[in-house]
Amino acid sequence: MDASATNAEVKVEKTEGAQLKSKKLGDLQLESEKLECLELEMGKIEDAQVRSENTEDVELKPQRIKDVKEEGPSSPCDLFDVEVVYKIAQELLLGLATACVDNTTGSVFQTPAMVAVDIRKEMVEYLTQRSEFFVAESSILEGGPGAEASDHPYDVISLLIDDFVSLKRNWFSRVSGWLLSEMREDRVDDFVQEMELNSFWLLDGRDTIAQTLLKNVDFKNMYHCNKRFRSEELAKHRRQCGFRSINCDNEGCAATFSAALMTKHDSTCPFKVSPCEQKCSEYLVRREMDRHCITVCPMRLINCPFYSIGCQSPVPQCMIKQHFYDNLHSHMLYTLQFIHKQASAEDLKQQAEQIEKSSFSSGLAEIQVVRFFVSAIKDIEEKLGPFQFERKHSDSVGDPAEEISKATNSRAPLSAN
Ligand SMILES: [Zn+2]
Ligand SMILES: [Zn+2]
Ligand SMILES: [Zn+2]
Ligand SMILES: [Zn+2]
Numbered sequence: 551m552d553a554s555a556t557n558a559e560v561k562v563e564k565t566e567g568a569q570l571k572s573k574k575l576g577d578l579q580l581e582s583e584k585l586e587c588l589e590l591e592m593g594k595i596e597d598a599q600v601r602s603e604n605t606e607d608v609e610l611k612p613q614r615i616k617d618v619k620e621e622g623p624s625s626p627c628d629l630f631d632v633e634v635v636y637k638i639a640q641e642l643l644l645g646l647a648t649a650c651v652d653n654t655t656g657s658v659f660q661t662p663a664m665v666a667v668d669i670r671k672e673m674v675e676y677l678t679q680r681s682e683f684f685v686a687e688s689s690i691l692e693g694g695p696g697a698e699a700s701d702h703p704y705d706v707i708s709l710l711i712d713d714f715v716s717l718k719r720n721w722f723s724r725v726s727g728w729l730l731s732e733m734r735e736d737r738v739d740d741f742v743q744e745m746e747l748n749s750f751w752l753l754d755g756r757d758t759i760a761q762t763l764l765k766n767v768d769f770k771n772m773y774h775c776n777k778r779f780r781s782e783e784l785a786k787h788r789r790q791c792g793f794r795s796i797n798c799d800n801e802g803c804a805a806t807f808s809a810a811l812m813t814k815h816d817s818t819c820p821f822k823v824s825p826c827e828q829k830c831s832e833y834l835v836r837r838e839m840d841r842h843c844i845t846v847c848p849m850r851l852i853n854c855p856f857y858s859i860g861c862q863s864p865v866p867q868c869m870i871k872q873h874f875y876d877n878l879h880s881h882m883l884y885t886l887q888f889i890h891k892q893a894s895a896e897d898l899k900q901q902a903e904q905i906e907k908s909s910f911s912s913g914l915a916e917i918q919v920v921r922f923f924v925s926a927i928k929d930i931e932e933k934l935g936p937f938q939f940e941r942k943h944s945d946s947v948g949d950p951a952e953e954i955s956k957a958t959n960s961r962a963p964l965s966a967n
Pocket of ligand 4: 854855856857861862873877881
């Protein structure tokens with residue numbers, strides 16, 4: 551176990567030395583060749599037995615050039631956007647699963663689980679190295695075909711992972727239409743689950759790598775803090791740093807995010823309690839707001855029961871009684887118009903006034919069902935005596951009395967809504 555770990559450390563140190571020697575872009579190619587030679591050398595030294603038994607314990611923490619260069623009295627804050635790091639950490643597991651599946655598909659001798667340890671090690675080395683050179687690489691490509699590519703660290707690292715995955719494809723996965731098959735997706739999902747079940751490459755470990763990769767590619771410092779402090783001030787800064795991790799305060803919400811994103815999260819947090827959007831007196835969590843507003847909120851708008859005969863203003867459900875009182879006159883006009891389709895507006899108005907003046911009209915505003923309201927009006931009209939009106943259309947036929955009787959006898963095909 552120790553032998554292997556030491557070898558890995560030695561290798562990391564040598565690698566760093568080599569990287570420091572040449573930082574010029576032109577040397578990139580040469581550099582990777584040197585690294586390959588180094589790796590070959592290391593491979594020879596390693597005892598094959600020891601290696602196969604202990605690969606699980608190999609130190610997977612990648613090192614950064616900066617860590618070596620930036621020694622001094624001050625230290626970096628090194629806090630980062632926790633959500634982005636989490637997303638990258640998840641992508642690492644998915645990338646590894648894909649690489650292992652693509653590497654062994656069609657093989658009768660190998661399974662993804664058998665190659666996972668080795669491929670993970672290769673992947674971490676590959677991503678660390680590519681991410682360190684990312685800034686240089688992207689400046690070469692500037693103005694080139696990749697110029698419009700996103701520089702969000704998650705997108706950048708996802709692309710690097712894709713590059714690695716494509717390097718690990720075996721001949722079968724390259725030629726067989728495998729890459730687009732549904733079976734590939736299923737196998738990858740299964741293997742992700744298998745790794746999770748076996749606690750292979752836990753989130754903590756992936757987080758550390760994700761942080762390093764993020765810092766390497768986030769050259770605009772949008773998703774991590776690169777401020778430097780003397781040790782006595784560092785702790786103080788970290789307690790106030792916008793990237794410090796905080797939990798959502800809203801009851802029931804398990805979200806964790808950087809402090810600077812508090813307002814952004816709060817504005818969309820499904821557990822945020824706020825007053826009803828329709829301004830009833832209730833307070834609700836955001837995720838229940840829509841349902842409340844549509845189904846039970848007393849301020850939800852409904853159609854007036856007189857909608858079908860003409861009252862078309864929407865009314866808040868809790869105001870419907872008041873609406874009947876406030877609109878008794880217009881509801882009566884709609885009803886008279888419905889009963890006496892031939893009557894003029896002026897006649898209907900006079901009839902309505904007559905009904906209102908009579909002693910029979912009390913309690914009309916209490917009637918909330920249109921059908922009952924229509925028969926109540928008809929009853930009152932009977933008690934008041936025949937309603938005389940001029941016909942609206944001069945070409946109408948039949949005598950008025952007959953029209954009235956036809957109208958008043960017509961059944962109201964209505965129902966309240
Ligand atoms: Zn900071
Ligand atoms: Zn929340
Ligand atoms: Zn409400
Ligand atoms: Zn109405």
